[in-house]
Amino acid sequence: MKTMTCRQLGGACDLQLSGNTADEVINAQDKHLKEAVAAGDATHEVARNEMKGRWKHPIKGMGWYKDTKRQFAELPED
Numbered sequence: 001m002k003t004m005t006c007r008q009l010g011g012a013c014d015l016q017l018s019g020n021t022a023d024e025v026i027n028a029q030d031k032h033l034k035e036a037v038a039a040g041d042a043t044h045e046v047a048r049n050e051m052k053g054r055w056k057h058p059i060k061g062m063g064w065y066k067d068t069k070r071q072f073a074e075l076p077e078d
């Protein structure tokens with residue numbers, strides 16, 4: 001397992017998200033952003049919209065995705 005924070009993933013807090021792959025962590029972040037915004041947390045709205053935009057425009061979102069995967073790969077195992 002490796003851990004990244006919400007902030008490292010473009011979010012607004014230091015919540016830690018763990019996963020065995022970068023995709024797991026990204027999905028956890030996606031869920032966290034949805035829940036935060038649904039709960040009325042305005043600080044996560046920008047990140048939520050950016051995340052939504054990435055799914056809609058996969059080519060444009062690919063740079064972020066690659067960066068995140070690389071960051072994840074460079075992390076030490078927990």
Ligand SMILES: [Zn+2]
Nearest residue numbers: 006011012013
């Ligand atoms: Zn957060």
